[in-house]
Amino acid sequence: MPEHEADGSPHTATPQVADFLRRRREQIAQRWADEPLFRTVFTVSRDEAVEAGKAVVDALAEVADAGRVEDPDAAGFSGVREQLARMGTARSRAGLSVTQVSSELSALWPPVDNLLLADLDQAPPEQVRTCAITLSRLLGTLRLVAMQTALSEGQALIDRQRMQLLEVATPVIKLWDGIVAVPLIGTLDSARSQVVMETLLNSVVEQHARFAILDITGVPTVDSLVAQHLMKTVAAARLMGAECVVSGIRPAIAQTIVHLGLDLGSVLTRASLADALAYCLHQLGTDIVDATPGGANLR
Amino acid sequence: MNESSPRHVAGHVPVLRLGDVLLVTLQGDLYDSAAQQLQQDLAETIAHSRVTGVVIDISGVEVVDSFLGRVLAEIAAQAELLAARTVVAGMRPAVAITLVELGLSLPGLRTALTTEAALELLDRPIVTPRSGGRRQERP
Missing domain, CATH: 3.30.750.24 (STAS domain)
Known part of the structure; x- marks a missing residue:
């Protein structure tokens, strides 16, 4: 039984979390598609939002596999970085402050947590706890990556506009x-x-x-x-x-x-x-x- | 053996004579030794040939350091003593910015945009080198 390998250090829970994310990929993506973050960014169709959600879940599973749940530079995130940046900028453009975008990102956690608890209701409480902690840390890192990307996008925008201002302001x-x-x-x-x-x-x-x-x-x-x-x-x-x-x-x-x-x-x-x-x-x-x-x- | 052969080493800058004007074209990187050699050559040539003007075209020079800047100023000063006017032509914007940032604005140096403009400048009657403070009232 794989569940019994989980006692001890919380790091050992990463394979289970990766496994859980892969198994419940479809359900997580479906639930995320209803969250404001995905719903308002991918307005064309619900399927689009689900696909985007799946990409994020895959990235999380890859990071969990690598055991680097707290590393925002983990290779797994590189695939979804652009997508996260797009979501972040779309929300910022809609007039949301950084704090509001951040809380929308943290709203992604409860649905996954609920699924995890439902998934592990047979498992010993100790293991459920480590899995939940690992998942929470993983989603925290995701939030960090998204905010990091959004902020650097914002900085790039400011730099570009400053350059434009310089050009516009000095005609010869x-x-x-x-x-x-x-x-x-x-x-x-x-x-x-x-x-x-x-x-x-x-x-x-x-x-x-x-x-x-x-x-x-x-x-x-x-x-x-x-x-x-x-x-x-x-x-x-x-x-x-x-x-x-x-x-x-x-x-x-x-x-x-x-x-x-x-x-x-x-x-x-x-x-x-x-x-x-x-x-x-x-x-x-x-x-x-x-x-x-x-x-x-x-x- | 050709006497002048030691001068034909790499980096030697030729001095061309066009009527009353000496034309020097600097290309690429100029070594300090070559710059000093040029300074010496020009002084000798001006003294022997009694020219009235020197045009130094630096449009092919991408980097002018403080040494070359000083050599240019010295060439102009020594030519002035030998009764010849020096015009530096074709300085690139980047070079001009670098020299100004180095604090070398070379106030006594005549400048022109192109070699043609420099020759035109030398054709005009002798006036004192441009000093910015000069006020010329409209008639």
């Missing part, structure tokens, strides 16, 4: 042949100024630009760090053979720069983007003139 505009401009909007931190520098320098190469205008109208404040980033960008553009003009310095920012004692002496500055463009055009040998002589006086 061609104003004229040989003149490019970057309108900077929002606070400049190290990561953003790095991206600004890279995109600006690349477009200098692509557009064969002799002038690059950095417009800081949209930058709320300029502190010594922001000024340093600007100077670095200007120096890098100069090394590549393009002249940099910083424009859009508001009176308040000009005052701040003076008060902080920042030396922007090596940077060419203009009050507005229009002034900067006019300066660059003039340097390129182009000037803008009114089409009608004295046009400014005619109303």
